[in-house]
Amino acid sequence: MDTTLKINGEERVLQADPRTSLLDALRHHLGLTGSKKGCDHGQCGACTVIVNGRRINSCLTLACMHDGDEITTVEGLGTPEALSPMQQAFVTHDGYQCGYCTPGQICSATAMLEEVAQGWPSHASADLSGGMELTDAEISERMSGNLCRCAAYPNIVDAIRDAAGKGER
Amino acid sequence: MSTARALPHEAALLHVTGAARYVDDIPVPAGCLHLAFGLSPVAHGTIEALDLAAVRAAPGAVMVITPEMLPHENDVSPSAHDEPLLAEHMVHYVGQPLFAVLAESHGAARRAARLGRSEITERPALLDLDAAIAADARFEEGPRVYTKGDAAAALAGAPHRVSGVMEIGGQEHFYLEGQAALALPLDNGDMLIHSSSQHPTEIQHKVAEALGMPMHAVRVEVRRMGGGFGGKESQGNALAVACAVAARLSGRACKMRYDRDDDMIITGKRHDMRIGYDVGFDALGRIEGLSFVHHLRCGWAQDLSLPVADRAMLHADNAYHLEHVRIESHRMRTNTQSATAFRGFGGPQGMLGIERVMDEIAHALGRDPLDVRRANFYADAPVNRMPAPQAEPEASAAPPPPPPSSPPHGHAAERDLASRGAAGAPEVEPGDDREDGGRPEDSDGARREGAGTQTTPYHMPVTDFMLNRLCADLAERADYHGRRARIARWNADNPLLRRGIALTPVKFGISFTLTHLNQAGALVHVYQDGSVQLNHGGTEMGQGLFTKVAQIAAERFGIGMEAIRVTATDTAKVPNTSATAASSGTDLNGMAVLAACETLCGRIAALLAQLHGCPADDVRFAGGEVIAGNVRHSFAEAVQIAYQARVSLSATGFYSTPGIAWDRIAGKGRPFYYFAYGAAVSEVVIDTLTGENRILRCDIVHDAGASLNPALDIGQIEGGYVQGAGWLTTEELVWDDKGRLTTHAPSTYKIPACSDRPPIFNVTLWDEPNPAATIRRSKAVGEPPLMLGISVLMALSDAAASCGPHYPALDAPATPERIRAAVMRARG
Ligand code: FES
Ligand code: FES
Numbered sequence: 001m002d003t004t005l006k007i008n009g010e011e012r013v014l015q016a017d018p019r020t021s022l023l024d025a026l027r028h029h030l031g032l033t034g035s036k037k038g039c040d041h042g043q044c045g046a047c048t049v050i051v052n053g054r055r056i057n058s059c060l061t062l063a064c065m066h067d068g069d070e071i072t073t074v075e076g077l078g079t080p081e082a083l084s085p086m087q088q089a090f091v092t093h094d095g096y097q098c099g100y101c102t103p104g105q106i107c108s109a110t111a112m113l114e115e116v117a118q119g120w121p122s123h124a125s126a127d128l129s130g131g132m133e134l135t136d137a138e139i140s141e142r143m144s145g146n147l148c149r150c151a152a153y154p155n156i157v158d159a160i161r162d163a164a165g166k167g168e169r
Numbered sequence: 170m171s172t173a174r175a176l177p178h179e180a181a182l183l184h185v186t187g188a189a190r191y192v193d194d195i196p197v198p199a200g201c202l203h204l205a206f207g208l209s210p211v212a213h214g215t216i217e218a219l220d221l222a223a224v225r226a227a228p229g230a231v232m233v234i235t236p237e238m239l240p241h242e243n244d245v246s247p248s249a250h251d252e253p254l255l256a257e258h259m260v261h262y263v264g265q266p267l268f269a270v271l272a273e274s275h276g277a278a279r280r281a282a283r284l285g286r287s288e289i290t291e292r293p294a295l296l297d298l299d300a301a302i303a304a305d306a307r308f309e310e311g312p313r314v315y316t317k318g319d320a321a322a323a324l325a326g327a328p329h330r331v332s333g334v335m336e337i338g339g340q341e342h343f344y345l346e347g348q349a350a351l352a353l354p355l356d357n358g359d360m361l362i363h364s365s366s367q368h369p370t371e372i373q374h375k376v377a378e379a380l381g382m383p384m385h386a387v388r389v390e391v392r393r394m395g396g397g398f399g400g401k402e403s404q405g406n407a408l409a410v411a412c413a414v415a416a417r418l419s420g421r422a423c424k425m426r427y428d429r430d431d432d433m434i435i436t437g438k439r440h441d442m443r444i445g446y447d448v449g450f451d452a453l454g455r456i457e458g459l460s461f462v463h464h465l466r467c468g469w470a471q472d473l474s475l476p477v478a479d480r481a482m483l484h485a486d487n488a489y490h491l492e493h494v495r496i497e498s499h500r501m502r503t504n505t506q507s508a509t510a511f512r513g514f515g516g517p518q519g520m521l522g523i524e525r526v527m528d529e530i531a532h533a534l535g536r537d538p539l540d541v542r543r544a545n546f547y548a549d550a551p552v553n554r555m556p557a558p559q560a561e562p563e564a565s566a567a568p569p570p571p572p573p574s575s576p577p578h579g580h581a582a583e584r585d586l587a588s589r590g591a592a593g594a595p596e597v598e599p600g601d602d603r604e605d606g607g608r609p610e611d612s613d614g615a616r617r618e619g620a621g622t623q624t625t626p627y628h629m630p631v632t633d634f635m636l637n638r639l640c641a642d643l644a645e646r647a648d649y650h651g652r653r654a655r656i657a658r659w660n661a662d663n664p665l666l667r668r669g670i671a672l673t674p675v676k677f678g679i680s681f682t683l684t685h686l687n688q689a690g691a692l693v694h695v696y697q698d699g700s701v702q703l704n705h706g707g708t709e710m711g712q713g714l715f716t717k718v719a720q721i722a723a724e725r726f727g728i729g730m731e732a733i734r735v736t737a738t739d740t741a742k743v744p745n746t747s748a749t750a751a752s753s754g755t756d757l758n759g760m761a762v763l764a765a766c767e768t769l770c771g772r773i774a775a776l777l778a779q780l781h782g783c784p785a786d787d788v789r790f791a792g793g794e795v796i797a798g799n800v801r802h803s804f805a806e807a808v809q810i811a812y813q814a815r816v817s818l819s820a821t822g823f824y825s826t827p828g829i830a831w832d833r834i835a836g837k838g839r840p841f842y843y844f845a846y847g848a849a850v851s852e853v854v855i856d857t858l859t860g861e862n863r864i865l866r867c868d869i870v871h872d873a874g875a876s877l878n879p880a881l882d883i884g885q886i887e888g889g890y891v892q893g894a895g896w897l898t899t900e901e902l903v904w905d906d907k908g909r910l911t912t913h914a915p916s917t918y919k920i921p922a923c924s925d926r927p928p929i930f931n932v933t934l935w936d937e938p939n940p941a942a943t944i945r946r947s948k949a950v951g952e953p954p955l956m957l958g959i960s961v962l963m964a965l966s967d968a969a970a971s972c973g974p975h976y977p978a979l980d981a982p983a984t985p986e987r988i989r990a991a992v993m994r995a996r997g
Contacts, residue, residue, distance in 0.1 A: 031196075036345070039429040041915070075187050094181075147922055155884060
């Protein structure tokens with residue numbers, strides 16, 4: 001069946017079996033292999049993409065459910081010549097070792113800062129009515145769905161704090 | 170100066186933009202087929218029949234491969250030829266591949282594979298150590314035993330004595346990128362393999378064997394892995410061989426990627442282990458005699474279990490000088506996944522045994538465990554002792570004769586020389602001067618005074634010890650004593666939540682214990698425009714090896730990192746490589762790269778010296794220039810001059826580690842070129858009602874020698890600590906009574922997340938050049954930090970011990986259940 005997806009600002013028509021996950025659609029049908037497959041079960045975060053401004057695990061959703069949606073993958077955040085502030089912060093702080101979790105971490109962190117800006121509380125928030133400070137505990141809690149087996153976590157958190165501190169995403 | 174700097178990762182821009190390619194990201198030719206294995210549902214039994222009609226008829230299925238269709242060898246073992254690609258006649262564990270399906274898509278292959286029906290007559294299965302011990306099912310004819318002094322007599326005469334048994338769980342690698350391989354058929358029946366492997370030469374060897382072709386017909390390329398941790402040293406063989414055979418049979422490109430659950434069910438993990446100990450000690454806690462009995466659960470096939478078990482024995486002393494010690498190691502065979510290499514390679518388990526002993530001695534005497542550890546440390550070597558006892562490579566006046574490798578026994582094709590699993594034959598010819606039980610002579614006889622008495626249980630002199638100094642420094646930085654006192658007061662006031670603290674050291678031996686693997690090659694090309702291409706035998710899995718070797722070359726040529734390109738590891742460029750393992754990637758490949766760069770610089774310098782009339786020794790490569798006397802050329806100009814003068818601008822480099830020799834049967838020799846050191850203080854809190862726990866703070870001082878890249882090294886240290894802490898706390902593998910792994914996905918197998926790292930995490934590099942003549946006097950840093958995680962288990966034990974008078978005997982992994990049970994044991 002045909003599904004129209006607005007991916008990284010570009011309309012793409014996907015022809016695929018309706019059971020195709022968004023992740024497989026991106027990787028196999030559309031040639032966007034930046035989003036990674038770590039578990040295919042919604043448990044590692046390597047496949048995180050941003051759909052209509054919200055981060056989701058693209059392995060857990062069917063591509064055909066996103067007709068007309070705006071999807072941003074790591075490829076759409078920036079390019080080597082023009083990195084997004086979050087991408088730049090990951091370079092500055094060495095926020096990776098093997099790099100396999102990195103695209104998911106960057107998409108997740110980018111959308112996470114937006115959630116904080118909009119005052120969505122997390123499990124680590126003292127106050128549920130918004131206006132939370134981006135403490136290490138907040139970052140760690142909000143990023144706990146993105147596993148890094150290399151455990152580059154200290155540098156990942158530094159990168160996110162840096163990008164957040166610059167007030168840009 | 171490019172080394173000793175925190176330069177960014179060579180692929181940084183690729184990683185953050187999603188452009189870094191892993192095997193599954195490589196565009197495949199049209200018509201590429203995808204493979205999946207059909208797996209045994211039974212742990213042990215005889216295959217009566219396979220009904221694969223439904224598999225063949227499944228949508229998208231193109232072909233089904235069964236063992237009789239294999240063109241040549243049916244084996245993917247890195248050691249004993251005991252691991253068929255596809256089971257024949259018998260199955261030995263739940264998850265063993267029975268057949269392979271080729272289909273038009275990954276999903277179609279997996280769905281089809283599920284339709285296979287097998288008729289298997291079940292046999293009794295040995296699922297755990299108890300069952301294997303009762304059946305005496307083992308690898309090797311009997312236990313290996315290493316001894317020094319007279320442990321039995323020392324134990325009998327010691328004023329104090331405790332004994333016990335510790336159980337240590339295994340660990341799933343959970344490399345975030347699962348196993349994957351892609352085979353592309355070439356002219357002439359040749360095969361190009363892209364593999365996510367730490368050991369391209371091993372893949373090449375096994376594929377050649379499976380196709381019945383010489384190794385020159387197979388080329389293996391590895392650009393990078395999304396994590397390896399040892400799990401891609403031998404476990405990628407099956408996928409690469411299956412793809413190659415499928416490509417041969419179908420004439421099409423073939424690709425295979427394990428789904429996460431399949432990956433966890435099929436592949437081997439860290440060995441779980443039982444350590445029995447019996448220790449005699451004096452009133453200060455100094456060990457007088459010690460006896461260890463190791464039982465490792467090796468699983469169904471030999472794989473790398475023998476050298477893993479050896480390394481566990483080689484680290485049974487950790488940082489402690491033992492006069493009278495006996496270590497007995499049993500390698501048990503079970504009907505479970507074949508346990509394999511995992512960061513530390515048995516060392517962590519062996520080390521944990523003696524750390525438990527230290528903890529229990531301290532408890533028995535009512536002393537601070539740190540005091541007991543210190544009382545048993547080896548003596549520190551004098552500071553800044555240079556040069557190395559091992560002497561400079563090549564410059565050694567009297568290097569110990571490398572043992573002439575005995576000619577391969579048996580049929581050459583059956584020997585897997587490049588695998589660590591090849592450790593079947595003694596490395597040193599018996600009958601040499603080691604028979605008298607003395608220490609092997611140090612390479613240059615330059616043994617420091619007094620050190621002659623301090624040898625490891627395998628009779629290797631310890632000449633570079635530094636943990637007395639390093640731990641004193643760490644204890645002060647971390648305010649160990651002040652915090653211990655505060656924790657005691659806090660615990661006195663808090664019945665429900667209890668805190669604990671521990672400082673544990675690491676001394677880890679660096680080198681492959683199979684001596685001949687300690688070699689590496691490199692191939693360096695300089696192009697006319699002054700750009701440099703670097704090829705070497707090591708593989709990149711996130712440890713930063715490519716960045717470090719590029720730094721080494723950039724420094725030697727005096728050019729910027731941007732002028733250097735490190736290519737994918739390729740068996741066609743550098744042959745006969747060892748696995749990127751044993752932490753030795755930079756030590757070996759960095760030296761090989763440097764040797765090639767030296768050759769090239771030497772040629773260019775000789776030419777310019779002649780042209781400009783200065784001694785070749787005066788030609789310098791620095792700041793993007795080549796300076797010959799008072800003439801300066803840009804590097805590119807110098808290269809063009811050399812090219813026009815018909816000077817070769819391509820060179821190979823080779824390195825072999827000097828001064829090592831090891832007899833694994835006798836347990837004597839110098840298996841390691843040097844030791845890497847480190848220590849960690851962890852503080853934890855436990856909930857005594859639920860066993861829930863957290864790491865509150867961690868302080869580490871780690872020895873990376875003169876660090877080549879402090880940022881990369883600190884990343885390895887932090888990552889290793891967290892991975893080690895995960896192994897010993899949340900990462901629990903559970904098999905049911907049918908031998909099925911029930912923790913086969915991240916939903917049930919818990920690796921550390923961002924919120925599990927200690928909120929206070931201080932890592933300091935111990936900046937002291939390696940006395941051994943390694944590349945820029947750095948030290949290997951891949952594996953040693955994992956063992957810093959042992960401090961977490963000991964801190965949890967300390968917290969549990971605060972609950973009562975008895976020793977909590979906390980085993981690993983310290984899950985909430987085990988912590989709760991330890992609290993109850995402490996209370997009595
Ligand atoms: S691949 Fe989607 S969460 Fe793991
Ligand atoms: S960098 Fe390897 S998994 Fe995160």
